[in-house]
Amino acid sequence: xDLYKPILKIKSLKVDYKINSDWxxxxxxxxxxxxxGKNIGIIGESGSGKTTLAHSIMxxxxxxxxxxxxxxxxxxxxxxxxxxxxxxxLWNDIALVFQNSLEVLNPIxxxxxxLTERLVEINGITKKEAEKEQIRLLRMVDLEEKWKDAxxxxxxxxxxxxxxxxxxxSCKPKLVIFDEPTSSMDAILKKKIIKLIKRLQxxxxxxxxxxxxxxxxxxxxxxxxxVMYAGSVxxxxxxxxxxxxxxxxxxxxxxxxSVEILPYKDLWGIPGEVTSTYCQGCSFxxxxxxxxxxxxxxxxxxxxxxxxxxxxxHRGGIIKLLDVKxxxxxxxxxxxxxxxxxxxxxxxxxxxxVALVGQSGSGKSTIAKIVSGYLPxxxxxxxxxxxxxxxxxxxxxxxxxxxxxxxxxxALSHRLRVEEIIKEPLEINKIGSKEERNKxxxxxxxxxxxxxxxxxxxxxxxxxxxxxxxxxxVARALVMKPKILIADEVTSMLxxxxxxxxxxxxxGLQNRQGFxxxxxxxxxxxxxxxxxxxxxxxxxxxxxxxxxxxxxxxAYSQSTKRLVEAGLNK
Amino acid sequence: MKLKKKEKIxxxxxxxxxxxxxxxxxxxxxxxxxxxxxxGGEGEVFTTHTVEQIQYYREYYGLDKPLxxxxxxxxxxxxxxxxxxSYYYKxxxxxxxxxRFPWTILLVFSAxxxxxxxxxxxxxxxxxxxxxxxxxxxxxxxxxxxxxxAFLIGIFLLxxxxxxxxxxxxxxxxxxxxxxxxxxxxxxxxxxxAFLPVMTLTLxxxxxxxxLVRNSLSTVLNKDYVRTAKxxxxxxxxxxxxxxxxxxxxxxxTRVSLQxxxxxxxxxxxxxxxxxPGLGLLMRNAVSVRDYPLxxxxxLILALMVMIANLTADLLYKKIDPRV
Numbered sequence: 001x002d003l004y005k006p007i008l009k010i011k012s013l014k015v016d017y018k019i020n021s022d023w024x025x026x027x028x029x030x031x032x033x034x035x036x037g038k039n040i041g042i043i044g045e046s047g048s049g050k051t052t053l054a055h056s057i058m059x060x061x062x063x064x065x066x067x068x069x070x071x072x073x074x075x076x077x078x079x080x081x082x083x084x085x086x087x088x089x090l091w092n093d094i095a096l097v098f099q100n101s102l103e104v105l106n107p108i109x110x111x112x113x114x115l116t117e118r119l120v121e122i123n124g125i126t127k128k129e130a131e132k133e134q135i136r137l138l139r140m141v142d143l144e145e146k147w148k149d150a151x152x153x154x155x156x157x158x159x160x161x162x163x164x165x166x167x168x169x170s171c172k173p174k175l176v177i178f179d180e181p182t183s184s185m186d187a188i189l190k191k192k193i194i195k196l197i198k199r200l201q202x203x204x205x206x207x208x209x210x211x212x213x214x215x216x217x218x219x220x221x222x223x224x225x226x227v228m229y230a231g232s233v234x235x236x237x238x239x240x241x242x243x244x245x246x247x248x249x250x251x252x253x254x255x256x257x258s259v260e261i262l263p264y265k266d267l268w269g270i271p272g273e274v275t276s277t278y279c280q281g282c283s284f285x286x287x288x289x290x291x292x293x294x295x296x297x298x299x300x301x302x303x304x305x306x307x308x309x310x311x312x313x314h315r316g317g318i319i320k321l322l323d324v325k326x327x328x329x330x331x332x333x334x335x336x337x338x339x340x341x342x343x344x345x346x347x348x349x350x351x352x353x354v355a356l357v358g359q360s361g362s363g364k365s366t367i368a369k370i371v372s373g374y375l376p377x378x379x380x381x382x383x384x385x386x387x388x389x390x391x392x393x394x395x396x397x398x399x400x401x402x403x404x405x406x407x408x409x410x411a412l413s414h415r416l417r418v419e420e421i422i423k424e425p426l427e428i429n430k431i432g433s434k435e436e437r438n439k440x441x442x443x444x445x446x447x448x449x450x451x452x453x454x455x456x457x458x459x460x461x462x463x464x465x466x467x468x469x470x471x472x473x474v475a476r477a478l479v480m481k482p483k484i485l486i487a488d489e490v491t492s493m494l495x496x497x498x499x500x501x502x503x504x505x506x507x508g509l510q511n512r513q514g515f516x517x518x519x520x521x522x523x524x525x526x527x528x529x530x531x532x533x534x535x536x537x538x539x540x541x542x543x544x545x546x547x548x549x550x551x552x553x554x555a556y557s558q559s560t561k562r563l564v565e566a567g568l569n570k
Numbered sequence: 571m572k573l574k575k576k577e578k579i580x581x582x583x584x585x586x587x588x589x590x591x592x593x594x595x596x597x598x599x600x601x602x603x604x605x606x607x608x609x610g611g612e613g614e615v616f617t618t619h620t621v622e623q624i625q626y627y628r629e630y631y632g633l634d635k636p637l638x639x640x641x642x643x644x645x646x647x648x649x650x651x652x653x654x655x656s657y658y659y660k661x662x663x664x665x666x667x668x669x670r671f672p673w674t675i676l677l678v679f680s681a682x683x684x685x686x687x688x689x690x691x692x693x694x695x696x697x698x699x700x701x702x703x704x705x706x707x708x709x710x711x712x713x714x715x716x717x718x719x720a721f722l723i724g725i726f727l728l729x730x731x732x733x734x735x736x737x738x739x740x741x742x743x744x745x746x747x748x749x750x751x752x753x754x755x756x757x758x759x760x761x762x763x764a765f766l767p768v769m770t771l772t773l774x775x776x777x778x779x780x781x782l783v784r785n786s787l788s789t790v791l792n793k794d795y796v797r798t799a800k801x802x803x804x805x806x807x808x809x810x811x812x813x814x815x816x817x818x819x820x821x822x823x824t825r826v827s828l829q830x831x832x833x834x835x836x837x838x839x840x841x842x843x844x845x846x847p848g849l850g851l852l853m854r855n856a857v858s859v860r861d862y863p864l865x866x867x868x869x870l871i872l873a874l875m876v877m878i879a880n881l882t883a884d885l886l887y888k889k890i891d892p893r894v
Binding site: 087105110167 | 812
């Protein structure tokens with residue numbers, strides 16, 4: 001037996017469902033390869049085709065539905081062999097732990113009988129042997145033998161899951177597919193089931209395909225993950241790579257929605273719904289915030305981007321919007337040079353929130369100004385979408401970089417009306433017709449949840465409250481449809497409740513519009529709540545950089561530890 | 571669990587009491603009088619009694635007494651197992667019923683059996699080949715049949731198969747004054763007589779059973795546990811009969827036990843059409859001559875029959891479906 005020969009290979013599998021004479025694509029040309037002894041995870045939202053994939057392997061797609069492609073089990077194409085031969089392989093070699101539901105077991109047959117039914121019918125064991133086997137199987141999944149005479153409705157959800165697992169391993173299969181083995185379970189039960197699955201695998205040495213939308217179980221039991229969306233695999237890679245460094249915008253959205261992976265962060269789902277109808281282009285394009293024209297026209301193929309790493313995206317995954325390389329800035333104060341920023345490098349990806357944390361005077365605002373082009377750096381380069389940032393060009397662009405400053409009172413001229421302030425960037429940069437400008441002003445106001453009435457548009461800024469002013473400042477930035485929004489201590493002058501509202505507003509807008517955010521703050525705990533990554537600055541230098549959990553739990557530098565401790569004492 | 575059983579027994583006794591009371595009240599609420607015409611059935615010459623004669627009979631049968639006393643006597647006699655004495659046939663009610671009862675049982679249960687067997691088979695075919703041409707044809711055919719009133723089917727069968735083609739006897743349950751060389755010959759004779767009424771009743775019932783099985787089985791075939799069975803690679807026969815049909819027939823049991831009353835109603839019509847000497851025909855005669863004790867007796871026996879059927883269904887259900 002060749003250990004490296006794939007146990008299961010799927011080649012451009014396609015499943016079309018016929019529902020009332022309409023055709024829906026359940027799976028769109030998936031190819032997979034599973035090595036013996038390896039565990040594959042398949043994640044995706046509900047309706048992404050995960051279960052359909054499992055059913056296809058088990059030969060459960062019947063007419064009128066259509067299935068095409070190849071499913072090779074140890075080199076044998078399950079789609080082309082006779083039903084009789086297929087029945088010999090199914091359940092004997094490949095078994096499925098069905099998704100737990102009330103009616104997954106026959107309600108009028110005892111649990112024990114269902115466990116060994118297949119053994120009795122095909123392998124022809126006697127009634128006595130069957131009974132012994134039932135007890136053995138129940139014990140293997142930590143159930144008492146008395147349950148063999150119970151009926152399915154007498155079992156709890158957790159017990160039913162155990163029975164389903166016992167049923168799947170009854171013929172000692174070489175490949176077991178688990179369909180949502182822990183869905184709707186409490187944390188303690190989930191842990192037990194995961195432990196059970198691991199133990200069974202050790203004893204029985206089967207390979208696994210685990211289907212779930214739960215990332216925590218993936219972390220525990222699989223080696224690699226395939227991310228599915230609308231019937232296609234859009235990203236695949238090793239578990240750690242996928243979770244720590246998602247490349248596809250959808251995968252990142254999925255991870256951002258997972259409380260197990262990011263226990264302290266606010267949860268933001270992916271806006272929109274899965275479009276069920278087959279579309280020409282990338283099926284995620286309508287929900288993607290970095291989609292281009294091509295994304296709607298052509299379907300992206302899975303492409304290799306690293307060792308064991310594949311992604312299906314025309315833009316090569318989440319794009320790097322900002323690349324800051326070795327910037328340095330000195331200020332001259334009375335013939336003396338003060339080193340404000342020293343050799344700082346970082347990058348910001350599309351749609352990401354990065355926090356720049358540090359005490360006052362650590363150089364945060366200076367970096368913000370250099371990045372947005374308001375202040376030239378002494379050394380180093382800043383690239384925005386692979387183009388060098390020269391002076392304030394990116395700030396004048398639509399879809400460029402916009403900045404919102406700390407103090408809304410001095411940032412907005414008191415001589416101007418609300419409408420004039422928000423329209424100003426459009427007018428200065430001569431963007432759009434008059435009507436279009438008015439429309440965009442109103443849209444920006446609606447986005448920041450301010451009234452769009454003429455009365456409000458004609459108000460002078462000094463009549464607004466601090467929170468309202470800051471919203472107007474945000475609206476002024478949004479009217480330019482920025483790809484990066486730099487928020488420089490935007491909440492520090494607001495009271496607590498207004499601060500909370502402001503942050504939620506910004507995150508909500510980001511979730512829908514997909515701009516990246518450089519969030520400058522001195523509050524490290526706030527950063528953990530809203531940011532994916534944190535950069536800690538001290539005296540103009542980066543002392544810590546990493547994912548927000550990592551930074552707070554395993555702070556590297558003394559400065560970060562001080563910030564973390566100080567934050568706790570607050 | 572025990573309390574439930576007691577409750578159930580009380581329920582049955584209470585129902586029986588209500589039935590007995592209704593049995594007593596209903597005939598007496600009908601217009602007419604048992605002694606207006608004492609001889610002759612429908613279409614015969616009536617001999618009318620004089621006022622004195624009627625008075626005499628009323629006193630003789632105790633009908634002149636207040637209703638509550640009559641009711642009391644009825645209950646007392648019933649407790650002793652005495653169903654009374656027929657005004658019209660001038661014999662014991664129980665012995666009249668005893669003679670007629672087997673024929674009705676024969677009709678009702680044969681029809682029930684055939685309609686369940688054929689209804690289930692056809693319903694299963696329709697469900698397994700749902701939306702195919704077989705299903706479409708069966709569906710239309712059975713809907714049409716079940717929409718035709720039972721007596722019309724009966725008359726049609728009688729005219730075509732018995733009167734015109736002479737395949738079956740026109741009336742009765744058995745050939746009179748005939749010597750049988752063997753028991754088998756007798757059974758054939760009885761079957762020939764019963765064939766048309768049973769067929770009528772079967773045709774009247776089969777549509778409902780067909781539709782029920784078709785829907786129930788179609789639902790069950792899409793259930794998760796049928797998919798589980800398929801994935802387990804079980805034999806087609808096992809999936810079809812043990813998994814699918816086993817679950818699909820549960821509602822049929824309820825339906826059949828509930829419909830037994832209606833079935834007996836249908837038997838009365840069929841017996842009239844085919845002049846079949848069962849309880850139904852007897853009941854029709856009893857009602858037309860206002861033979862109170864006989865009406866009460868027949869009603870009671872039929873009600874008991876329905877109740878026993880319901881009880882059996884209850885017990886059977888418990889045995890088949892562990893969830894109940």
